[in-house]
Amino acid sequence: MRAAPAQTLKDSVVSVCEKHDDISSSVSEAGVLSGDASTSIILPKDQLSVLTPVVGPTLDLHITRIAVTPPKPGEVVVRIAWTGLCGSDPSFCVGPQPGFASHNHIAGHEGIGHVVASHDRSLLNKPVAARYLTYSCQECEYCLRGLPESCPRQLAFPKDLNGTFQHYITVPQHSVIQLPDYVFARDSRINPGVYAAALCSGSAALKALRAAQLRPQAVTVVFGIAGSIGHLVGLMAKHIYGARVIGVDVESKARDRMVKDGGVCDRFLPAPGNPEQEKAFQQSILKLCEDLRGHKNVLIGADSAIICANRASGYNNLTSYVCDGAAIIIVG
Ligand SMILES: [Zn+2]
Ligand SMILES: [Zn+2]
Numbered sequence: 001m002r003a004a005p006a007q008t009l010k011d012s013v014v015s016v017c018e019k020h021d022d023i024s025s026s027v028s029e030a031g032v033l034s035g036d037a038s039t040s041i042i043l044p045k046d047q048l049s050v051l052t053p054v055v056g057p058t059l060d061l062h063i064t065r066i067a068v069t070p071p072k073p074g075e076v077v078v079r080i081a082w083t084g085l086c087g088s089d090p091s092f093c094v095g096p097q098p099g100f101a102s103h104n105h106i107a108g109h110e111g112i113g114h115v116v117a118s119h120d121r122s123l124l125n126k127p128v129a130a131r132y133l134t135y136s137c138q139e140c141e142y143c144l145r146g147l148p149e150s151c152p153r154q155l156a157f158p159k160d161l162n163g164t165f166q167h168y169i170t171v172p173q174h175s176v177i178q179l180p181d182y183v184f185a186r187d188s189r190i191n192p193g194v195y196a197a198a199l200c201s202g203s204a205a206l207k208a209l210r211a212a213q214l215r216p217q218a219v220t221v222v223f224g225i226a227g228s229i230g231h232l233v234g235l236m237a238k239h240i241y242g243a244r245v246i247g248v249d250v251e252s253k254a255r256d257r258m259v260k261d262g263g264v265c266d267r268f269l270p271a272p273g274n275p276e277q278e279k280a281f282q283q284s285i286l287k288l289c290e291d292l293r294g295h296k297n298v299l300i301g302a303d304s305a306i307i308c309a310n311r312a313s314g315y316n317n318l319t320s321y322v323c324d325g326a327a328i329i330i331v332g
């Protein structure tokens with residue numbers, strides 16, 4: 001990306017040289033802006049964004065040039081290096097929904113990058129992330145039940161703060177979370193963009209697995225295995241928890257090799273296409289559980305069912321697929 005024409009920051013703002021297209025090569029040139037402004041301590045005057053000018057009933061995204069806002073005290077400017085595109089983002093751009101901007105809305109809530117301007121020198125160059133939930137009260141009934149995502153006093157990207165579909169976000173410094181340095185390590189073999197997925201679908205998948213209290217060798221059925229959350233649930237269940245995974249989804253979605261070749265599930269079962277197929281589907285689930293455990297096990301059905309499907313039919317007959325004492329986890 002080419003840097004846009006520069007704009008001088010006000011004095012006392014600490015900023016990062018913005019001469020290079022590659023953030024990793026520019027973050028070492030931080031400094032403090034004093035009265036005699038230097039061209040090496042600047043932010044671009046404007047930037048590209050993906051913006052909805054008027055939020056209405058249909059998706060209306062425009063690539064639009066907008067201003068880069070210098071930070072006030074307590075704020076940081078983060079240059080977004082990578083942002084995920086979540087399935088929720090299109091829905092955030094229509095409405096407008098309660099609490100969301102009705103004009104000039106910018107979506108995106110899986111962004112990672114570096115602090116490039118701040119009044120607080122200690123924050124400069126820090127790798128940070130912008131994810132959906134930035135604040136929850138920790139006092140209300142939802143927070144106390146471990147559901148901060150439902151807190152009525154929450155602050156979130158891209159509801160209360162414009163999101164990460166822009167190159168520079170100017171936001172309260174407490175609204176971003178610090179990342180470990182290895183995310184952007186030059187010698188890493190992992191593309192930093194992979195970590196963006198951990199901010200939304202990855203964390204939802206991990207929370208579901210923790211709620212299911214999965215044990216090694218346990219059998220779990222993941223409904224919606226071909227979706228963005230479902231396939232991460234399957235991957236982590238298999239490769240981190242050591243569980244056995246039965247993946248369920250509509251067959252047309254599961255043509256993806258990730259599902260078919262066993263990477264995200266041990267067995268794949270097409271979801272029933274109509275109510276008449278549900279009995280046979282249930283028997284197939286129970287048979288697969290038996291096969292995966294070995295025939296001498298007394299348990300009938302899976303140890304857990306994790307539902308990541310977005311179709312109502314994915315919620316039918318759930319108790320008939322699991323054993324006594326099983327966990328049924330609904331994600332989303
Ligand atoms: Zn999301
Ligand atoms: Zn709360």
